[in-house]
Amino acid sequence: MADAATLPVLDLNVLIAMYGDDSAETITLALSGFRREATHYVQQLQNAGQHNIRTDSARKDHAPTDTALADMARLCHSLKSMCGLVGAAKLMQLCMTLEQAARQQDLTTLQNELLKLAEVWPELLSQLNLTLLQHGYPDV
Amino acid sequence: MLLKNFNVLVVDDVVLMCDFLYGVAKKVPGCYAFKALDGKTAAETLENEAIDLLITDIEMKGPTGLELIYRVRSGSFASTSHDIPIIIFSGNAYLELIQQSISYDVNDFLAKPITADQLIRKIQHHLQTEKQIKSAAHYLALNSDFSAKTAVPDENRKVSVAIVRELSHKPEAEPVDTDASSKKADEKDFLFWPEHATTGYFQIDRRLRNFAFNISCFHNVFVGNCKPVAIESERKRACEACDYLFHIAKNIQHKERRHQFWLLFHQRLEKLKPLAAELNSVNIKHHSQVLVLLKRLSYWWMQTCNRPIIQKNDDDGADHG
Incomplete structure (x- = not known):
């Protein structure tokens, strides 16, 4: 598994290779779509983390249900796919770890990795906004 | 084109x-x-x-x-x-x-x-x-609750009837008569789907091709004097291919606008209906009846498998990318 610190936040070359098109229209369409949808997924993940994934003693008797963990795994899986499509490598790596932890019901890893989301996502969002602006996307 | x-x-x-x-x-x-x-x-x-x-x-x-x-x-x-x-x-x-x-x-x-x-x-x-x-x-x-992890056992596969089969090789389709299989491979198809031919509808092309293949198989086992059970089996497959052609054509026809094509194709299907009914009920012991039916099917195929219903598909470059 690649070291997350060395991975690019957003690699446009991946996006261009995936779509087979380097036009500003394609790039802005893909990135704006990604930003809109990923924001929703990240919010859901953060909510799930706050409400379900707690390993501290106060919540020991409120362990997340299998359904909650399966939902988290599914959210991470979808977000991972989206990241792969636009070249958001760092978030993709994080989602991969989160998905595995959710599937294996590894609550400690899940909680630790969810904390990283609070760093990785704003960094990516800022990069997205900048790239969209550079490609003439009006609504940043 | x-x-x-x-x-x-x-x-x-x-x-x-x-x-x-x-x-x-x-x-x-x-x-x-x-x-x-x-x-x-x-x-x-x-x-x-x-x-x-x-x-x-x-x-x-x-x-x-x-x-x-x-x-x-x-x-x-x-x-x-x-x-x-x-x-x-x-x-x-x-x-x-x-x-x-x-x-x-x-x-x-x-x-x-x-x-x-x-x-x-x-x-x-x-x-x-x-x-x-x-x-x-x-x-x-197959297990409809999706808990089955593997495919069905091989013995089940042997008795299943495949509607679409490989044109060149049929490993388990006819366990009853191996001689018939080897003979069939040597013989030329009775009905033949021309290379690169198309009706403009992918599904109809597939059904016509399967129809030709299944009728040819039936013809080959029949004229090859194979065991009745093998002939009967091929006859049933040919009937199924016929039914599937009618079914698919009916479904596509409702949504399409190529009126001229559908008018002609519908006429051809109407001509096929009595032949299909006869194929469904024909007694394979009555050789002369079967031979006449095969001849009529061949005649139907020759008339159908032609312009303007079927045309040469020249877009291979586009299709192959």
Whole structure:
């Protein structure tokens, strides 16, 4: 598994290779779509983390249900796919770890990795906004 | 030049991914793309449109991709044939998932991410390549609660009736008469589907090709004096191929606008109906009756397999990409 610190936040070359098109229209369409949808997924993940994934003693008797963990795994899986499509490598790596932890019901890893989301996502969002602006996307 | 028309349905619950797949499918020459963000919408599309190729994600809410595939293969949809090419497009390649996909004879398993160019090549490849798909009844008999991890035992496969079979090789289709199989391989097809010919409809092309193949098989075992059980088996397959041709043509006809083509093709199908009925009831012991019927079928084929119903498909360059 690649070291997350060395991975690019957003690699446009991946996006261009995936779509087979380097036009500003394609790039802005893909990135704006990604930003809109990923924001929703990240919010859901953060909510799930706050409400379900707690390993501290106060919540020991409120362990997340299998359904909650399966939902988290599914959210991470979808977000991972989206990241792969636009070249958001760092978030993709994080989602991969989160998905595995959710599937294996590894609550400690899940909680630790969810904390990283609070760093990785704003960094990516800022990069997205900048790239969209550079490609003439009006609504940043 | 007549371009084939393919209907491709892409299913993914992630909007960005679904739009990406939709955009790619639209780029394939001759393809018309449909998209669905969930299994329910996908099922509605499969029910109402004659889909020629399905690309689906697995992990979705509602009917999952595997449930959708099971329903296609078991012939649950009125407008979509059960033996269409199916491509799974998933981010995870778990062993259990792959085993289940194999039991449903999925044509391909693509791991995300995949580039637009690679996907276009895959779509073109699967639209041009026939895969051996068993009858809908076979898949229906598979465990419908999706807990089955492996395919059905081999002995079950032997008795299943395949509607679409490999043209060159049929390993287990006729366990009763091995001599007949070897003879058949040497003989020239009784009815022949010309290379690069098309009606402009992918599904009708497939049904006509299967019809020709099955009638040819019936002819070959009959004139080869094979055992009655082998002849009877081929006769039934030919009847099924006939029925499937009627079924698919009826479903496509409702939604299409090529009036001239449909007028002519409908006339041809009307001519085929009494022949199909006779094929269904003919006693194979009455040699002269069967020979006359085969001759009439051959005559029907010669008249049908011609312009303007069937034309040379010159778009190979476009199709091959």
